[in-house]
Amino acid sequence: MASDQLSLTFAALADPTRRAILARLADGEATVNELAEPFDISLQAVSKHLKVLERAGLITRARNAQWRPCRLETAPLDSASDWITRYRQIWTDRFERLDREIDKLQRKRKEQDHGQD
């Protein structure tokens, strides 16, 4: 289900270490050791983060290469930003209609004020 995928994506993105790992992978493939380097955490902890990212489909890991390098997958990120874009669009659209209704109300009030003169 798309919504489950999105929940996984958002949960994976909620952690700053995982976001840093993704930022690093945006520059190209890297091994677990390379990814662990900038962080003051164990290789095991990095592996756990990688599993979360992998489950969310944000990264893939080579199955056959000896060092199993990780690579960034951008599709889930696209769909995450996609719903935000659509949500923004709905509200932008609503507010444009609200603007028109507010205009109408203002004009009506002015007419009523003139009517009282």
Place this chain on the structure above:
Amino acid sequence: MAKTEFVIEPGQQDIVIKRTFDAPRDVVFEALTDPTVLAKWWGGPDEVEVDRYEARHGGQWRFVSRDNEGAEWAFRGVYHDVVPSERVTYTFEFEGMPGHIALETVTLEESDGKTTYVSNSVFQTVEDRDGMVQSGMQSGAEASLDKLASLVEGS
């Protein structure tokens, strides 16, 4: 054109929307809380039936939105507080996902004849926020976009 500001952080369970309207806040308040006006802007291209609307402390609201194929989506909630021209606090629930309830507060602040609208929606979990946003959008989201496109292209 007025700009709408959205704060939707990954992994958080809230959404903040800010927008300035070129009108005093009592007018904005009327547009937000008069059910006949509300029905005109809230639903997009879908027909919105205001089934229940009691904008007062403890009052209930329920909107049913219908697309042109007859599909229906209903939303409901209870007003916690209504302070005229200043603040409205209510719960929001998509009936398609019962039990997943958000608490929404809309505040209006006036300055130089313009009104700043701020809405703050807090969901029970991050998953609720992301899931509800998605399901809420199914209520004619695509049709809304179509309508917007036709407005934009028509002008």
